Amino acid sequence: MGKLSFLIGVGAGYVLGARAGKQRYEQIKTQANKVWENPSVQNKVGDVTDQVKSKAPAARSAAESAATKAAxxxxxKDSSSDTGASDAPTAATDLSGRSRP
Structure with missing residues (x-):
């Protein structure tokens, strides 16, 4: 996966930074489409998509837990009460707690 990411980055960098003109851009675009439509590439894309879908609920749960812990x-957030109230600044105060004019 590292080599593929590197090649994609090189290709994107060349396309975005090159001054080779529209003809060269079209050649690169055609080659990129051929690679993307390659069945082995699409199989890998499918595998990665399936892995992401299967791990997404666990990742979401971990992120929510980490956010709650950090807050x-x-x-x-007051961890002793579960009222949903927060000590976060309101629209009438700035982050230091002072009222805004």
Missing amino acids: TKVGL
């Missing part, structure tokens, strides 16, 4: 740590 509690910095005092944005």
